Amino acid sequence: MSTILANQDRLRIFGLLSPAYLWLTVAIFLPLSAMFYFSFLSDVPFGDTEWTYTTENYAAFFQTSTYATLLWKSVKLGLTVTAIAVLIGFPCAYVLAKVIKGRSREALFLLVILPFWSNSLVRIFSWAIVLRGNGVLELGLNFILPFEVDVNLMFSTPAIVIGLVHSYLPYVILTSYLALQAIDDNLIDAARSMGANKLTILWRIILPLSLPGLLAGAVLIFVPVVGSFMEPRILGGRVGTYYGTVIEDQFVAVFNWPLGAALSFILLAVVLLILAVASPVLKKAQT
């Protein structure tokens, strides 16, 4: 009797889950494995070109210091952008979830998500107009301030960081907001009634309880920023060469897909490694 039930359950679970697995196969597993296959070829296998299986593309990463330098530069960029986004996004989410009530919360929430509805390329080009010397920012500041300032952030690392933080900030706000909203206000009231000050409440109650959301947001930002290429290219100028732009060059400019694919998988491996190293912390936060 129980085995029949178990079988039926299994069938039902399988039936319910199959669309999800089908989607994962088609949208993630197939393209990724195609790229994985490419990364072991000596040449792009189109037409009559001769190609063989090789691990040279992976070896290329270690033959010069160029790729490792750039990867480290990209990881540092990812950490900087994530840290700044968390520092700005978490207080925003707290204010949205705990301080503001009613109608104005919806309006503010809309403003947070609004940048998400525009194309990212449009956002970055808008930043280029703002940050450029003699641009909107400089003209605006000189209009307000009594003295002349020279703000030319375009084509610098700060410009890249500003553009990326703005692009990815909503992730941290949204995930933190959900976690913060789930915290029972009675807990905070109880702590206050027992004499805890604001800092203690933040440190002992709010932060631990909202940490899963905060970390989920941080991971969601860190991973794409490490591989970002469009923002550094447009806003970074001479200093805008990162690991992501080199991968893009392999696909677009040099037409060396196998090397581009191999570099992408090295990036994937490094990101997974970083997340694995960080996982004890992540797990602790979940419990």
Added chain:
Amino acid sequence: MKTKFHFATAIAVLTAVPAASADEIRVLNWQGYGTDLDWAVAEFSEATGHTVVHEYFNSEQEMLTKLRTNPGAYDVVLINAAFTPQAQSEGLIGPIDGSKIANLADVPADLSGNQDLNAGGALHGVPWTWGLTSFAVNTNDFSEAPTSIQVFWDGDFAGKVSIRDDALEAVQFAAIATGQDINDIGDLDAIEAKLAALMPQIRTYWGSENDWNQFMAAGDLSVATFWSGSASRSMSAGLPVQFVVPEEGAIGWLDGLSIPSSSTKQDAAHAFINWMIDPDFYVRWAEEGAPASANAKAAAALPEDAFNKRILGDPAVVARVQFQRPVSAENRETYLELWQGLKAAQ
């Protein structure tokens, strides 16, 4: 005798018939590079009955791959002379039948006899346009145009310099600045040192003509490498720039129109190429900004003050030009590595 004559005309008419029948030819080119001008395609269709469809590539490697993977899909393809020998040796393009291209007679022998276009011992690309990769200056920052390429290393213009983000172009540019042959670089270390010294001067790299115009218009740049055809377009659009061919020389390139060996519409393809090197087409194209024409008659038909006549028509300028030859895969890889290393060190 008379019947023989009739026979000959009959054959001429018969062979002419397929050319008159309407074919759809597919052209593979860079986007916005002459062959896809609306008015030109419309007039060609009106005159010959053939219609033209375009497909584009973003790099020479992509163009070669498209030819390899889609046999029969293209009828006319633009190939830079430095790549014609490779396309010919892979059997991707076929020989040109000069008798079907009346305007070929007006192309000077030094261009139609170009050794790269004549890969495999026969003409495989009809010389179409040529131009220079040199540089242009912002006339707001220069009262008089510089005469030397060393202006790129002038401390006065630190942070106002740009070159294109392209390994081959960067290396050949530095070869000219160090007085070397761009097609036979002997001292690569000197080039690396020269480029390393250039890096702190650079504000940003440029990728497309559009980028370039924006940076110049915003006053971000004082001096930047540029293509002659693009420079003529920017100048006619009213940008305060002047194209310079320095005393050290400039990089020259030659673009040819080829016909894939797998094309089934040879007559229409030849007709289109003939149309494209026609002086009437070129003079109108030059008004909008075009590279120099390979057709001597077309070049002569330009007004006296036209950019291509004023600068590229000067024999003293042409004498300083080093034309690009094919680059081996090994050299290409070495240059790419050098350029990536320099960029990564920033």
